[in-house]
Amino acid sequence: MKENLPNIDLNKVTLTQILKSLSDPIRLEIVTKLFKESKECSCAIFNDLGKKSNLSQHYRNLRLNGLISVRHSGIHSYLTLRQAELDHRFPNLLKAIIDNWHHRF
Amino acid sequence: MKENLPNIDLNKVTLTQILKSLSDPIRLEIVTKLFKESKECSCAIFNDLGKKSNLSQHYRNLRLNGLISVRHSGIHSYLTLRQAELDHRFPNLLKAIIDNWHHRF
DNA sequence: TCAGCTGTTTAGTATATACTAAACAGCTGA
DNA sequence: TCAGCTGTTTAGTATATACTAAACAGCTGA
Numbered sequence: 001m002k003e004n005l006p007n008i009d010l011n012k013v014t015l016t017q018i019l020k021s022l023s024d025p026i027r028l029e030i031v032t033k034l035f036k037e038s039k040e041c042s043c044a045i046f047n048d049l050g051k052k053s054n055l056s057q058h059y060r061n062l063r064l065n066g067l068i069s070v071r072h073s074g075i076h077s078y079l080t081l082r083q084a085e086l087d088h089r090f091p092n093l094l095k096a097i098i099d100n101w102h103h104r105f
Numbered sequence: 106m107k108e109n110l111p112n113i114d115l116n117k118v119t120l121t122q123i124l125k126s127l128s129d130p131i132r133l134e135i136v137t138k139l140f141k142e143s144k145e146c147s148c149a150i151f152n153d154l155g156k157k158s159n160l161s162q163h164y165r166n167l168r169l170n171g172l173i174s175v176r177h178s179g180i181h182s183y184l185t186l187r188q189a190e191l192d193h194r195f196p197n198l199l200k201a202i203i204d205n206w207h208h209r210f
Numbered sequence: 211t212c213a214g215c216t217g218t219t220t221a222g223t224a225t226a227t228a229c230t231a232a233a234c235a236g237c238t239g240a
Numbered sequence: 241t242c243a244g245c246t247g248t249t250t251a252g253t254a255t256a257t258a259c260t261a262a263a264c265a266g267c268t269g270a
Contacts, residue, residue: 015208020128023121024228043247054229056248075237075246090208096201103120103195129258148217159259161218180216180267 004071005063010082010089013066018090021065022097025104026050027058031067032101034081035094043077109176110168115187115194118171123195126170127202130209131155132163136172137206139186140199148182 022028026049034041046055059079062068067086071078086094127133131154139146151160164184167173172191176183191199 014210015202015205016128016130016133019124019133019202023125023128025121026228028121028124051230052247053231053249057228060248072236072247077247090205092197092201093205096197097120097124100120100195100198103118105119131258156260157217158219158261162258165218177217177266182217 007069007082008064008066010066010085013089015090015093017065018067018086018093021061021067024058024061026055027062027067028097028101028104030058030062030079031081031094032098034068034079035083035098038081038083040071040078040080043079112174112187113169113171115171115190118194120195120198122170123172123191123198126166126172129163129166131160132167132172133202133206133209135163135167135184136186136199137203139173139184140188140203143186143188145176145183145185148184 022031029049030046033045043055043059049055059068059070059077062079063070067082069080069082071080083094127136134154135151138150148160148164154160164173164175164182167184168175171187173184173186176185188199
């Protein structure tokens with residue numbers, strides 16, 4: 001049984017960490033997709049964004065920077081955007097970024 | 106007479122460029138200070154943030170990513186946050202980031 | 211005129227980042 | 241049981257980044 005890693009304490013996550021994490025197009029895409037789904041999603045839905053080994057590192061980055069939590073169940077991994085917690089620590093930030101997602105290119 | 110460089114066309118600036126530029130603590134500090142002053146500022150007020158050669162590169166980064174305009178006059182350079190234009194292209198983004206500036210560390 | 215000022219550019223370095231390929235770990239249906 | 245699946249980790253690479261020191265450009269007051 002694969003252990004679920006504990007969530008990062010958001011009180012230790014800085015604004016610049018969040019901005020840097022989301023300044024990568026693939027990570028921004030993942031987070032935006034999770035936001036729009038507004039529920040836990042299997043990693044499988046992101047496979048069109050790149051190689052699995054690369055995506056896995058982006059999941060790790062997002063987890064370590066407090067943006068997502070990761071749950072392992074059976075063969076799959078499931079990602080959840082930590083939206084409520086992020087809104088609590090960084091009010092309006094996530095929404096403002098995602099609302100401007102259409103200018104990502 | 107030193108030429109003033111033309112401003113970057115904000116329509117060509119992407120969301121990820123903005124986020125990456127502001128993910129650096131020094132640049133975030135400069136932009137926040139310009140926001141709070143809400144007027145053109147001499148570079149001199151940022152000299153406590155680091156070496157001049159390094160700061161100059163950060164000014165360049167901010168200019169190339171559409172965040173500031175730079176005016177040269179006599180011996181000094183003056184920086185202006187392109188707030189209205191940024192708000193037009195990226196609604197609410199700048200404010201949301203600066204409002205969370207206290208969590209930069 | 212020119213010493214001394216502000217800010218920029220250049221060259222160089224150390225570190226971080228994004229990516230790939232390959233090996234790997236863990237799970238599950240046949 | 242085990243082949244084949246999903247996703248992770250490791251090793252390696254190419255590029256980007258942040259920084260410094262030193263040279264430089266342009267301006268100006270004495």
